[in-house]
Amino acid sequence: MANGVSATPTLSVRQATKQFGGSLALCDVDLDLWPGEAHALVGENGAGKSTLIKLITGVHQPDGGEVLHHGEVVHFPTPRDAQLHGIQTIYQEVHLAPQLSIARNVFLGREPTRFGSLDLKRMNREAAALLGRYGIVADVRRPLGGLSLGVQQMIAVVRAVSTDASVVIMDEPTSSLEPREVDKLLEVVGLLKQQGVAVVYVSHKLEEVFRACDKITVLRDGRLVWTGAVTDTTRRQLISRMLGRDPGELGNGKITHLGRAPVERGEVPVLAAQHLTRRFVLDDISLLLHPGEVVGLAGLLGSGRSETAKAIFGALALDSGTVEFCGKRFPRSTPASRLHSGVAMLPEDRKVEGIIPELSIRDNIGLAALPMLSRRGFVSRRKQAEIVDTFITRLHIKATGPEQKVAELSGGNQQKVLLARMLCLSPKVLLLDEPTRGIDVGAKAEVQALIADLAAKGLGVVLISSELEEIVEGSDTVLVLRDGTALGTLFGDEIDESAIMTMIAGAAEHDTAELIA
Amino acid sequence: MTAPAEFAGTRRTLSTRSVTSLVSRNGAFGVLVVVMVIGFLTVPSFGTADNLRNTALAASFLAIISAGMTFVIISGGIDLSVGSLYALAVILSADMSSHGSWAAIGVPIAACAFAGLVQGLIIARLRLPPFIVTLAGLTGIRGLVFYITKEGNSHPSVPGKPFFETVSRGSFLTIQNPVWIALAVFAVGWYVLNRTAFGQAVQAVGGNDTSAALMGLPVRRVKVIVYAISGVAVGISGVLSTGLSGGGQEARVGNAYELSAIAAVVIGGTLLSGGVGSIVGTLFGITLLYVIQNLIVQGFNLNSYVQQVVSGVFLLVVVILQAVFSRRSETE
Known part of the structure; x- marks a missing residue:
């Protein structure tokens, strides 16, 4: 033919x-x-x-x-x-x-x-x-x-x-x-x-x-x-x-940073990731996170956004690079040691990596808190119920009651259950990978407001989203990634969609130019 | 022979690799050779022609079952029902022998094939775990055998000397027929697994059934057929056993055969996770189990419980080695 x-x-x-x-x-x-x-x-x-x-x-x-x-x-x-x-x-x-x-x-x-x-x-x-x-x-x-x-x-x-x-x-x-x-x-x-x-x-x-x-x-x-x-x-x-x-909207840079109160960046960052490197995946990514700061990771799919978060959480083996928490290295590089220190992660795919749909809201939330709630291996149901109920109220989880199966909840409420599970560990750092994906508009706004509120209370947050708007509106600092490398960092008022896209596109043009040359 | 100087330089990688392939591909063969040499040297009664013949004859029944089991395990499944099915074949064969040799041969094999087919259909169509489905088979069919034999009190025997008895009792080149039949089963099994499109599909399905389906392979059909194959193999084994014994076997015959068959397959280098394995390895695996058992009885005069301990330890060692080496080859 x-x-x-x-x-x-x-x-x-x-x-x-x-x-x-x-x-x-x-x-x-x-x-x-x-x-x-x-x-x-x-x-x-x-x-x-x-x-x-x-x-x-x-x-x-x-x-x-x-x-x-x-x-x-x-x-x-x-x-x-x-x-x-x-x-x-x-x-x-x-x-x-x-x-x-x-x-x-x-x-x-x-x-x-x-x-x-x-x-x-x-x-x-x-x-x-x-x-x-x-x-x-x-x-x-x-x-x-x-x-x-x-x-x-x-x-x-x-x-x-x-x-x-x-x-x-x-x-x-x-x-x-x-x-x-x-x-x-x-x-x-x-x-x-x-x-x-x-x-x-x-x-x-x-x-x-x-x-x-x-x-x-x-x-x-x-x-x-x-x-x-x-x-x-x-x-x-x-x-x-x-x-x-x-593209038209883009050029005008309509959506810009909302101008949240500038973050006080203290001497010691709550989290310092240095030179994270893994062959084919991450190339020398560094990131500083201060209490009360939201660092957004922007980039296309495959840019290394999720992998950076996973590396920080100890769920991705690194060839080199260090992660320090409050100025100290983690004792072991496992998710369990991170959780213990106060770093919690909301995984990208809540169906695969997060919730256990057949368990109740209470059990899903209680899961992560079990080590703290249990004494000599026994869990006090009463204590667990107290803590869980507090979070159900605080996060406005809409359900018939704490015993409802998580599978029966809407996407937005499932996400809140996961957030509650992280929060009952009283973490100092939250790693949020696509926290609002697949949830309806109202729940999305609620989750976004909750993230801002948590940051205001002094938590450090790493935010990943494939929606640029969410990154721009919600972040104090934005790290722009492409193909596992950091293209640059934007602070405060520098953050707008146009700047981020120019960075990503610029690097792409540059790459092709190199290939042709 | 490789030049010594050249060999010395690459000795380490060579030895690692040769051990890896020895264990994963023909470990059972290597160990079998070693064990047999030890047997010949230390136990005088082991190496006699009579003893070797008898060991081969004893092994041939489980060998045939293990050949069928190899198909199931390579396809990623497991068949726990073979022990009970074997008993069914044994009893049916003796019962049917009053209707002539062909009934004594055909009915049990057909019944076992049917039982395998039904289990395969349930596993493939309803996507149920083979472990559970064939566990139900193990229990249910054993129950059926006890029912047929009036709670194990009737021991049907074979009247006279029909044709199928002579099949089991005859010999060729001084070796009894069941041994030849077992070897033939393995030859056919090897051919089907390695020289037919179906055999390729069995291996692909065991490697990853989702991928196999995406490649357009008939995954469900493959899964059904392997259990039917296992059933046919068990049927053949049971018929031969009845022919040899002349019937009168107990309802609990073949108890725990599924475990010995699985052990033989695994010792032969087939991964329980499926996709990787060899039917020739299974032949060495089952032979090894019987040789060790024979050596323990002949040479060391230990009771059968010690045999079981030795077999258990041996199986564990093989599985550990497999795991260690498959992990090593992954990281290499």
Whole structure:
């Protein structure tokens, strides 16, 4: 098929809608994939990228809307059905079969056979030819498990494209690759385009998007924000669309710091993180936090925001760097020792890392406080109830009572339960990762006010949010991150959305300039 | 042979690696060789042809069961029902022998295959943990066996000398038929696991069933079939056992066989977490268990409880080594 000369798209999505539980993961999203075109899908966490892909690949079924293959409506009840239509996907975390050889992995699920027996000679020969075509040097008879993650990822790509794929979807394909391997992968994208394949490229690395893709679709909160040609947008416009501002508004810098009372920065910071470094994740990040200060971490997905918080909390092993609390190093680098000292963290994904839905509000809150409430291993229910009830009142948790299951609460109230759980430890430092994600507007305002109130009472707060507005309005200091490095720090009145975006976009332009040079 | 000078320089990594692969891939084989050499040298009665023949014959019944178990464990599951199913096959085979050899062979194997199929369907369709489903199988089927045998009081025996008895009692090249049949089961098992598309799917499903589903592999079908395979293997084993004994076995026959089979599979280098394993390893694993048991009886004249202690310790050592080395290879 010739490049891009086609009357109908290879695959179209029309007004796709998908709900999970009560929350809308995807709402009325359209997508057209043309042969020979690489289409980037960008957006922050929870924007709906994964959901959209899963609708195309038959993992989920849409609640509304339809998928068209060469103009005809199709249904994919299982991933296999999508694959039979030539839709192949390379997932971020590939788990092929590590024990099997490269060749066996390439042909897994569609092995050539002779009289019911695997045609090993043909498999090895064809796999070697395929690997050669994409410039991968490896013995196809070796077990896959012994290869580096990067090579495994490339094998997954080869596996996907070795079929007569008409659509190849790559979900964050470069997250475990070295720069050299990234180049190779982008070359493969180029080859696929030449063969008339429609490529979907999901990535938060904008320079890859600009290098390899022809079109971009931006999603935010499950909705389509913008779609168009790469040549029609700038990095800065793209970033602002992802983070939720219209580019016009942005230029005027409408949203600025609210001018909260300036923080008294005493001699000794309550928390001092110095030179936090972990290969591929964080590169020399330093952060000072004073009592009563809110430090916002701004940056795109994958910039190292959450990882910085996790490193401070001791939940991410570091190659180097130190974290001091009130001028002293932590005795051990575990979350438990942090909690004991008075550093508490609100995880990004409350469903996975936070609440225990089947337990009551009281038990969920009481969980963290157990060590303090228990004497010789026994928990005084009365004492626990007292403390928990205080917090339910203080945080205005809306529930039928303390015994209600947390699963039955709204997102906002679940978040408050988590906050209460942290607060009953009387911490001095709070690490809040996306504290208002997925909760309704009213609850959001309440949580934001609560954070401001806590800071006013002398707590140090590290605030992470993919909504720039929240960072700008809520922070005394903003540390801007990109690709695991600190781009700069903004204080007080310097903080506004425009300044932050200029920083992020500037660094991105700079990177590309370097790559081209 | 590698030049000594060259070898000395890389000795450490080489030895680490060779030990790693020895334990993970053919540890059972290495240990088996060592144990057998020790046996030949120290226990005169161990190395006699008669003793080796008898040990092989004794091992062949659990070996066949372990071959089926290997499929289940590589697919990421576990089958606790095999001991009870074995008893069912034994009793059914003796009961059915009055209707002729083919009934004595066909009915128990079909019944065990059916039981495996049902368990597999429940596990795959309802996404229930295999441990619980087959634990229910273990209890329920044992109960059924006691019911059939009138609370264990009836011991059906095989009348006369039907064909299937001669299958079990015959021999070829002085080695009894059950041993040959066990070897054939392993050969077929190896072929299916390594030379068919289904075998590839079993290994992929055990590695990560979500990924396997995303790759378009028929995950549920694979899960159902491995339990049916296990059932068929158990059925074959039970029929052979009845043929050899001529019936009259007790209702509690095959008690705790599931544990020995799992032990053989694990000692053979198959990870309980699934995805990684080898059926040849299982053959060495079960042989090793029986050789050790035989040595303890022949040479050291210890009672069977000490055998169990030794087997237990040995299993623990193998599992610890597996864990240590798989962790080491991860960090490398």
